[in-house]
Amino acid sequence: MRKFLAVTALLLSTTAAFADPALEQKLDAAINPAEMGAWLKFLSSEPSQVGSPFNKTIAEWTLAKFKSFGWDAHIETYQVLYPTPLAESVELIEGKTVFKATLNEPWTKETPKPKDKWLPSYVAYQGDGDVTAPLIYVNYGMKEDYEALERMGISVKGKIVIARYGQGWRGLKPRLAQEHGAVGCLIYSDPRDDGYSAEEVYPKGPARPPGGFQRGSVQDITISSGDPLTPGFVAGPGKPRLTREAAPNILKIPTLPISYADARVFLAKLNGQVVPPSWRGSLPITYHAGPSTAEVHLKVKSDWSLKPVYDVIAKIEGSTYPDQWVIRGNHHDGWVFGATDPQSGHIAVLAEAKAIGEMVKAGWKPKRTLIYTSWDGEEPGLLGSTEWVEDHAAELKAKTVLYINSDVNARGFLSASGSQDFSAFVGRAAASVIDPETKVSVDQRLRAKLRMGPFDPAVKEKDEAKAVAKAAADPSTVVPIEALGTGSDYTGFLQHLGIPSLDLGYNGEAVWAGVYHSIYDSYDHHSRFVDPGFVYDALLAKTAGRMVLAAADTELPLQQPEAFADSVALYVKQVKKLADDKREAATIQAGLLKDHVFRLIADPTKSSGDPKALAAVPAIDFTPLETASDRVSAAAKAYEFALTEHGKALSPAKREQLQKLMLTLDQTLAPEDGLPGRPWYKHLIYAPGRQTGYGVKTLPGVREGIEEERWDEAVRYISITARALNAYAARLDAATELLTAP
């Protein structure tokens, strides 16, 4: 175990209670890091992927735990499409010499020795295939990488590509390869990104060893999450299913991750142009773009049968508002042992459930209904949570006050993202817990980090970072939380149903990416490198637990919409600037093309043609969006003022009316329209980017319309999004009227 250095006493701070102080004390007292560590050790002792024996064991064990904590718990099972490998191989063929990639990771003595077999190299929902072709290196395999390749005169058509992990979501790499005509895709993690360049490798240090690789899903959850055969409805007996061929988010080409020990052999065989500096990793070779004269043979065949996912659902009925639900969840399935992903978050859920169970046994009754969930099948595509959300959609929309998610937990700073009208709620919770490393409140530490934002070389938008830093320096100012894309179980709640959601976790200090989705994400790794002493796992339970306690009992609505209004105003500014910047860039580039500038500066010993001409950007009228954003700002201000003035004095009847108005407030942002080409995604303010994968795009209908040069679509979504914002403002106005009516 690593020892923290001494912390200066200077920095000690006091915290303000958030929920009922007596309950907070009980919560903190009941959370036992050692016990959580023991749970994590058990939960990560065998591979826990969907369909594995231990996956079911975990569900049953979790069910038993909830019950023993005093919760009313049960398992809901869904039969979903989940492929597993039947046969796979990757070979490098050079005349008669064949090099075979090792598609399994070397075991180390620090890793559990399981009874069950773990999943070899694999990504779920790829295509079956048996292809042989030359190889091309496509860097991170993102859109701009293909543009660079095109300028080099290199096409991936009919080729197999090798991409490195990073920059964008895993599934984009084979999807873009497929769209560009590649017949197969290999993915490896360059040691520059999370191997020996980042840290000593496991087991000596936390980084990726040469034989490690990243499993994962390539289901395109930017279209919809859950069972790909049942988008938008629950997977159940007698329910319709798409055929596999018709499912838009299943990949067609075979794809496998390989280790960097193997990738080195493949990359060393590439010929052609040396790649640009930003494409170079830190393998001791010269990186070329290819193609190779040697051929790669890639074969994958999967078992496409349905498998069960087991969601564990635990409930404590509310005493005053049983039809107002506070939901808390984390998934329980891993790719292999899953110590950090997902068990670090899962043990927080369990610790909270235990603490709350004890309070209830001691006589406390939450006013609202609490639902604790342990999702299955998150890894392949948020299967368990999405099917459950689709199954119970109407009831969830009618009753859910807030969904609080967690997943991976590490060490460092609170990362809280989600519905930004809950920013003040998050801020107050963060101000009520103490950071174990610095002994100041989590809020104070986070504000310190935000103050450094303008000096972070990774931060591009300096003006925005400066505004955030300024707000962070004043502890009385609410700093908006980050917006959410996708990547964990909040997606069904937030993006599909419009239910306000938060995603919580501590991170920023542990080097962890190198074991992500590998067999080395183990108890040993988590307890030595990610969260020694399980202090941050315990802190997550204290943080989320406080939010649940506050949400359970607070009489007045939780939203403080001004932070949301501020964020929307910023996003509107951004999309306007995006259009202006693209317009300017197209004008400048047209001049450069006309004067042959790209050809004049090109080195003729390297191929590099003109870039593709940028589309001219028409004038776009953002007025409807600006007007709506202003209206939200005004309504938010008036509502917060009215709530402060009149909230406490409200009669019980009026209070219940107010609660009702505000419970579905956020759903006004997710009307039936849905997003262009992906109607499953209803939320008009937050969505995962089609071209970023997990990463969020705010005002997605408008922003992606501009980014991808579908101008009519952008114009249409200016109007649709404005309508939703106006509905949000109107709802706030109604609440204000209720508050201020005599």
Place this chain on the structure above:
Amino acid sequence: MRKFLAVTALLLSTTAAFADPALEQKLDAAINPAEMGAWLKFLSSEPSQVGSPFNKTIAEWTLAKFKSFGWDAHIETYQVLYPTPLAESVELIEGKTVFKATLNEPWTKETPKPKDKWLPSYVAYQGDGDVTAPLIYVNYGMKEDYEALERMGISVKGKIVIARYGQGWRGLKPRLAQEHGAVGCLIYSDPRDDGYSAEEVYPKGPARPPGGFQRGSVQDITISSGDPLTPGFVAGPGKPRLTREAAPNILKIPTLPISYADARVFLAKLNGQVVPPSWRGSLPITYHAGPSTAEVHLKVKSDWSLKPVYDVIAKIEGSTYPDQWVIRGNHHDGWVFGATDPQSGHIAVLAEAKAIGEMVKAGWKPKRTLIYTSWDGEEPGLLGSTEWVEDHAAELKAKTVLYINSDVNARGFLSASGSQDFSAFVGRAAASVIDPETKVSVDQRLRAKLRMGPFDPAVKEKDEAKAVAKAAADPSTVVPIEALGTGSDYTGFLQHLGIPSLDLGYNGEAVWAGVYHSIYDSYDHHSRFVDPGFVYDALLAKTAGRMVLAAADTELPLQQPEAFADSVALYVKQVKKLADDKREAATIQAGLLKDHVFRLIADPTKSSGDPKALAAVPAIDFTPLETASDRVSAAAKAYEFALTEHGKALSPAKREQLQKLMLTLDQTLAPEDGLPGRPWYKHLIYAPGRQTGYGVKTLPGVREGIEEERWDEAVRYISITARALNAYAARLDAATELLTAP
């Protein structure tokens, strides 16, 4: 030989003659790339460092060549301090295990097999020493690297440091190490910077092979260049000399370059904190800061005797203005074979001299005196050129119209730097030669590159780049050439005497840095990778040759001072902004320190203390500088207008008066004051930075005063620099008066 790709006919452009068109034709016809290649092959067939047998051979061969071309030529010899290694070793000692670094480079069959021994791993003017100490990695060994180490709690006091080449001049690395208390210094080239990450390594490709290293000088030529024992005066019999101990620009600690094959072994032994991402190279190891538990034993002993340097000086007397000199030069000494450095430039000088000799034989007489020079001892510290300049200072100041230097030549874009009142002169020369790759004029190609400046991620000052791009897009606008620091033989002329100087070379396309100052800088390397067919070496001769022809015969002065005025105005803006930015940074940092922000964001498993508090910046009055800059702008405008209007109609007597006024115009910028702490450097507009080495600092007295927080000095140099600029403007006004007087 590499074949250039086909060039689009579209791009063909016409050029405007610069000098006399008939002379230009003769020049071009006389320049023979094949002959130049043969010269280069001979000149790079043996090691040519100072004191070596072949060094003298080259001087004598060059003398003979000049004579055979019809020039009046002789050799001037100076006896200068030039150390050579007597004994040296680098060992890594771990208990009883000793690893010895290989201090010689592996020969390859593509490299010449010389009769003479070449210099092993060595840097000239380091200290003698025999030290044993733990090792610390200091990244590039620059000022900010030591600040980062201090925050990590790491001191180099009593340790040996290992720095990688790059970011700043070689000599800064041991100097800063010495200033921080280190007892020794190793320097290696990381393969990320110019080894296998950049390109395939030699002999397969152009980049640095694992056994290669970079020799060089660590004489601190930012204080003065030339023989370090005779700063400011010529090294000659009967002349005074400093003792070695008293020479401020000789290093005290031992320093050796090692190969990256060896560096890997040393770096792998470092313990302690993993270094920040920007410090990581691409050796397949985890880079730690150290210290090492293993110890490094470093021993260097040098022979400190005087050695001869042989400058070859060739002359053709001017027919009309014999006391107006046009000087052209390139050095002839290398570190080993020196094919690219310096012979690529040296053969251009020879080709020009041959062509001019033929013209003279055919009857042409230059109006001005031409002096062609082949310098010795450039590599150790501009020894030959500096001693010659110091020897002939008064005559040179009285007679020199322009010094045109070259050194390394490669492939790509014209890089022309120097006295910016010669920008238009350079631009017109560049417009008169055709780029062999694109078939447009060199000027047109350069403008294309400048137009892409704003899109170059390496360019930090986007607003300045945009202004340059805008100017470059209009072919009628003069784009100021770059300012000069140091690093080649123009320094004595420009910085010490104030004589207008230009430095020319083609570059930007060849991967060359990896063989710089190594045995692999060979004929084979130059002809395969740097300039196949010697077409750019020939182009350099055509470009510089045109300038010499024009400068030899043009009746009117060569300066067009508006571009200089524009540059000065920009530099004044920059130093003002520098002060403002530093003031703002200090204020922001004070707030962050007060609120313990650095400690709150620190990962307690890593040492990282508060950064050193930035000094508060007082109010600084830039008015004298701004006023002087405005005066230069007005005077330049008036002069150029008057020259255009009245220049051609000037009487011979008045013309000679004008020539006289303008010949020493630029020397007004280099009055006796000199720069703070380095009075040898007289030029108040251009100097090498004390903390950058070769890199230029414009308005150095002011800029470095602010950068290094010597506020009084900055204020003093605002006044001194303004005085010089006013003198420059007054001289222009006098010329204008002469032009416009009836």
